[in-house]
Amino acid sequence: MNADPAGVGQLGDRAGTVDVARERAQTVGVRSAHHLNAAGAALPPVAVVDEVVAHLRREEHEGGYEAAAAVAGRIEELYAAAARVVCAAPEEIALADSATTGLRVIVDALRLNGSSRLLVSRSTYVSHALHLLSLAADTGAELVVIPSGADGAVDLERLERLLTGGPRDVVCVAHVPTSSGLVEPVREIGALTRRSGAAYLLDATQSVGQLRVDVGEIGCDALVTTGRKFLRAPRGTGFAYVRGAFLERLVPVAPDVRGAVWTGAREWSLSPTARRLETWESSVAGRLGLRTALHQLLERGIDVTGAYLASTANVLRQGLAAIGGVTVRDPASSASGIVTFTVDGLEAEAVSRRLAKRDVRTVSVPASHGQWDLGWRGVPSVVRASVHVYNDDSDVAALLDAVAEIARGAVQR
Template sequence: MDVAALRAITPGCKHRNHLNNAGAALMSQPTIEAMLRQLRAEAEIGGYEAAGAAQEQIDDAYAALAELLGGRPGEIALFDNATHAWQAAFYSLRLGPGDRILTSRSEYGSNVLAYLQVARRTGAEVVVVPNDEYGQVDTVALAGLIDDRTRLVGLSHVPTSGGLVNPAAEVGRVARAAGVPYLLDATQSAGQFPVDVRAIGCDMLCGTGRKFLRGPRGTGFLWVRDSFLDNLDPHVAEIRSAEWDGARGFTWVPGARRFETWENSYVNTIGLAVAVRQALDLGLEEIGERTVELGARMRGLLDDIPGVTTYDLGEVRCAIVTAKVQGVPADEVVTRLAAAGVNVTATEPLDNQFDNEFRDVHPMVRFSPHYYNTVNELENAAALVAAMVRQPDVK
């Protein structure tokens, strides 16, 4: 991987030490240019006409995402964000009194709120599976908790709050053996390392373009296994998702596009297609090797600073690193690093409710390098953090 060349086509690298890729990564020049071309076309010839002229590029978003995930283009639906993609799948499940939703302590906050809402509405039950000795979801405990009332296993592949990589494929084997639907949130994993839906064994998967795929904000996607579609009842019917029968009825359109809505930002869709193609061209195995290496280096640098503690769980860890600085609140660390040109963010209890119940460690500072970051950038960030520990009262 030619990191210097990749940085040269990433304008943001000239101005910032960007270690907030788990929030939103820096887009590359090819992605930016493709989006600008489409935006100019919309301004010059009209939005509908520009979309028609770019149909091949729009179609490639589905094809590229299918290749990324190991699925088929007809199994992909596009959204404006990953949460809406996840909700489209989850709220299409038929749940009732006594039904059980099994999830992990690391589940993303918006997913948890949806579970709680549906439990309140329907009388379903939310069951939090314990962690194993590594702090990841305990697959033995998961298997023991599944019974004839279990209607869903929901899992965040990588949580928003740390470097943990949950054993998604082992969860898939447990879910398949029990015949229970499996919804995987790959928001923080897609683009960071290989994610193969066939190997994982999930039935539904959501992701976003803005994070490790380096696409634009306002993009999300859902993959649904073809053979699982009949188990879902989409919660919105409109002219994109359904076909009117000419009388008082309708049928769903084929494939996963039954979850979409008609209006879309095709500027963003084209940007997403280019970004995904860039990841595929680089190779997800190569990307994964570098992101893991950079995450481990960042974690090690922070661990070496007296007064700084990292909190990442899991037997397998990725590029997300969470830490606390003794005597300096997380939001202040974020602000002081930003003033020095370093982008990081902080975790929040609302985003990690079940994790917060058991660890009570939030908020923390979250560092998330990507393959275009350099070791010098990591060392620079660590040195700034070390200076905060030595001089906690210096603003």
């Protein structure tokens, strides 16, 4: 295998204080494939898997409720760890089974009506977009897709003109989209929403775990993220942040015994914390795995992690751009660990399948997952490669060599 397929240098001098060899030793999946799909579901560390399996074994012997009671203190530690990751307070954290669920519960709790205005970024993920489109159709709320600037990000001047002032405006932005390596200017958006009084909801599914996220600096009222992606936690886990003062606006459509108390025949009271948005049933084993994953991230360092991922992704972009017949589809300013590209003459799904046959794991993202982004750009689909701290030079070389071979084959057909 070519040690430096694109002449862009090795990752060793870019690793900073990430001990990539140690991360690989703690990640079983790197032994069988070049896994470049952290934005879909990252490879979990051994410690996370061990935590999950151990609790399932405990449930096997003691019963689910009994096992949950025994680890209640460790679940409380999960709230504190999640709060540390996004620079919030533990009472501002709610646990969920996914970012999609967390965002849906928050938006529904706003009780939108015909006077509401939804201002959404082009980077909005399909599940959130479909929910908002459905709500707009049902309630009569106005839905406006915020125009993008030349760099592909939210056009801040246009957003400022769209804001009417007051809480009727609800701004929804994806920090990093599923369809490119773009990073939205979330702090600048926060400054605009604070001045106007609009609500600001941030989908941080693809950013928490790889980028520094400080909800105070960003100025968002609520944030959601998932466990399985850059946090390297089990599937079916996630959490939300809700700013304390904003919580008063949220009245859950379906109160649950976890976040509410039935106080009389027709009365109930809601939890004064973000837990009013939670439901009783959950995977305790999965949440223990999330706790372990968050602790590992905090120990490694978020800034260090983000720097390594951005640097590795940049090496990939440079290498892909040097291959004939390959087009990098990320905006030029992309600074995340997500890389998207296309190969002339081949559908993205076909490219991803051919890469998989070479033990290189990527995913194809169709325009149906991002109509306001890929559809708007006229790109039917992209191949998405996304890196993490367990990826090294061998993974970069494997992807670039395989893509070059596939691109040559497409030209020769």
